[in-house]
Amino acid sequence: MDKISRFPDELLVKVLTFLPTKEAVSTSILSKRWEHLWMWLPKLEYDDQHYSESERKRLRCFIVRSLPLHKAHVIESLRLKLSNSHYFKPQVIKWIVATAVSRNVRELDISYSSYPEKLNTLPSNLYTSKSLVVLKLSDWILLAVPPMVCLPSLKTLQLQQVAYFNEESLQRLLSNCPALEELKVDIWKDDNTRKFTIVVPSLQRLSLFIPFDYGIDGLVIKTPSLKYFKLRIHSSISHYCLVEHMPNLIEAYIDVEFPNIRSLIESITSVKRLEICLEVLYEEGIVFSQLEHLKLCRCKDCTSNLLVRLLKDSPNLRVLDLYEMIDHYYCGIIPWNPPSTVPACMLSSLQIFNWSAYSGVPGERDLAIYMLKNASQLKTATILSDECDIPELEMLKELAFASRASTTCEFIVNESTASFASIVRELVIEIDASSTETQFILPRSLYTTGSRTLVTLKLQNAVLVDASEAVSFPLLKTLSLISMKYPRDAFIRRLLSSCPVLEDLFVVKCLGDNVACLVVRVPSLKFLTVRTTAEVGYHQGLVLDVPSLEFLDIVDYTDGFCLVENSMHKVVEAHLDVTYSHPQQLLASLTSLVQLSLCLTTSMDAHFDGTIFRQLEQLKVCTCETTEWLDLLMRLLKAAPNLRFIVLELSKFHGIRTGDPILGWNQPSRVPECLLSTLEYFDWRQYGGTEEEKQVARYILGNSGRLGLATFYPKSTNPVKNLQMLKGLSM
Secondary structure, eight states: OOTGGGSOHHHHHHHHTTSOHHHHHHGGGSOTTTTTGGGGOSEEEEEOTTOOHHHHHHHHHHHHHHGGGOOOSSOOEEEEEEOOTTTSOHHHHHHHHHHHHHTTOSEEEEEEOSOOSSOEEOOGGGGGOSSOOEEEEESSEEEOOOSOOOOTTOOEEEEESOEESSTHHHHHHHTTOTTOOEEEEEOOTTOOOOEEEEEOTTOOEEEEEEOTTOOOOEEEEEOTTOOEEEEEEOOOSOOEEEEOOOTTOOEEEEEEOOSOOHHHHHHTTTOSEEEEEESSOOOSSOOOTTOOEEEEEOOSTTHHHHHHHHHHTOTTOOEEEEEOOTTOOOOSOOOOOOOSSOOHHHHHTOOEEEEOSOOOOHHHHHHHHHHHHHOTTOOEEEEEEOOSSSOHHHHHHHHHTSOOSOTTOEEEEEETTEEEEOSTTEEEEEOOGGGOSSOOEEOGGGGTGGGTTOSEEEEESOEEOOOSSOOOOTTOOEEEEESOBOSOHHHHHHHHHTOTTOOEEEEEOOTTOSOSEEEEEOTTOOEEEEEEOGGGOSSOEEEEEOTTOOEEEEEEOSSOEEEEOSOOTTOOEEEEEEOOSOOHHHHHTOTTOSEEEEEESOSSSOOOTTOOOTTOOEEEEEOOSTTTHHHHHHHHHHHOTTOOEEEEEOOTTTOOSOOOOOOOOOOOSSOOHHHHHTOOEEEEEEEOOOHHHHHHHHHHHHHOTTOOEEEEEESOOOHHHHHHHHHHHTO
């Protein structure tokens, strides 16, 4: 008997719940015992979105035949995502729902995206279910609520583009859900309901969407327990709006176009986080005393005046974002009329100011300069631009050197995907090389006179030019150089030698970077990452003199070399993915490792016999080199007597580099010490189940005396094949 068959039915059913329903049902062919196990599944999901006509017909027959016989005492969830009215007619949908309700379904999710001759109606027993906790309905469903309604357990209700039998249907349903906590209503544009009343004392989350040009007559909302409120009314037709105060409100998203908004705005004054877009300015005298985070959409003509009023009315504001909501379009002009007195929040509480899609027109520039000049507690100001025609250095000069009330403010300017962090302690310049063919040449002052106080420097897709002045970064601790171009090899050596306290170095080499051999001689360095792909060119070199290094990550596909000048006896973690023909010196310098991730193109020349990794506890070996990784694994097992964790994995970036099968399995004459005494965890990912792989797996499982957990993740997505493959390991 295989190990899986020894598990109790309850555990096997739990395993099946992690599979899609279709795949769980397919396990019924494995054996007599598995034949009916799936019928105990507490969660069922049926989706015909990509089915052929014949498959849809079989699905309908299967559901109709099996659902009444389902053995689970309670159906935790039933999800139907159907798209064809020919096979799933309204009466079939109604029967399925009625059957599920009779089986005490707790969550019901129905989506019907076809175009039936008539809308689907739901059975009457649904509206009196005592077990239903979650109900989600969308598309082509008619909500015909009967006079007798009682859903005592319902906590979540989502109604997306459904139709209502009359204007009382929604109100009657909601008034009989005493435990309802979450409600989402998206109105169908062709529905004829014109008045909406939402009165739910227990409600904590509410999302209501009314589409463009929908002729709404009135809206009443009474939800005193509400914490999260999202209201999108894109109809500009005038109507009454009565919303009672929400004293517990934490977060609100308001996007409305109708004019009479006083009641709405007064109801949300307790909010802490507010996203808002209004067509008109709300009346004076309203105070948001608890508002801390404001996100203001800038697409309307009244944005400037609305911003001034919100700043005045929010004395404790800490974060201000200017942005555009999804599907909103900015007119391109913000006429800025500064207030006569500086709002209190700018003097006492505002700490973060973010502006996305900045275009640099005069009104925007005046507003940005006003914020910097008057926000005395500001810690961070970020200006992001989508415009490609703004002269980035002019914008940098205009805003970065504007007068600031806060002397500690970190100021970040971003043009397109190029960001300039002009604060003296951190500088980030990331150029989107795909958006321009022009090389971005950095000024010499960047790494000479302007570098004295930099702690972090991150550069990408730019050109560094040589400088006659002395290069000096006396405080620099973090340096990132991604796809940069240099005058020559010697320049980057000079650059690194000018960083006496550098701790973290990240380098990505690129084609034409003028560096054939990267020399890293930095005594203080603790973290080093180097990326060199084959497109850079072949036979690239790397020289290391980093005695304080603790973390090493090298990717090099150029068939080059790595020379270690001094021992790296402090390195505890290394990730090596290299095509070096002679990596033995590099490996021999890493005997202090605790964690090692390794992918080598060849292990035959990687002789580290005599090199012992006594502290190595975690080993990960890539299996992409089908003829070498097994030999490499055996050598490492012998050289790591205290190994506790092994992971075998085919890297998602590699695939199989050769088409050769794994060499025949030659069992070692002596079992490695780590298998006998220390190995606790073995993980094999993309396990293929070939005969050679099976022999390797059985050897490790059979000889690991302290193994606590072995995990296999098969390549195949076929659950039946995978179960048979795993059974083979236990034989």
